[in-house]
């Protein structure tokens with residue numbers, strides 16, 4: 755991810771917004787977010803919901819995940 759431009763931006767946003775809690779689900783979350791932003795550089799809430807629906811987070815970090823994706827989309 756760090757060598758991919760989108761992945762690098764997502765990692766920075768994940769850190770800036772303190773997205774992970776336990777971290778267990780986060781590799782899948784960030785990979786799905788990168789795939790979404792490569793398909794759609796400016797996703798709306800419905801696009802994010804659809805793209806991320808296969809990744810469950812028992813810690814409930816969904817709000818921060820959404821904020822991080824939007825932050826990357828707004829800066830791109």
Ligand code: FES
Nearest residue numbers: 776779811812813
């Ligand atoms: S951060 Fe703990 S399961 Fe998602």
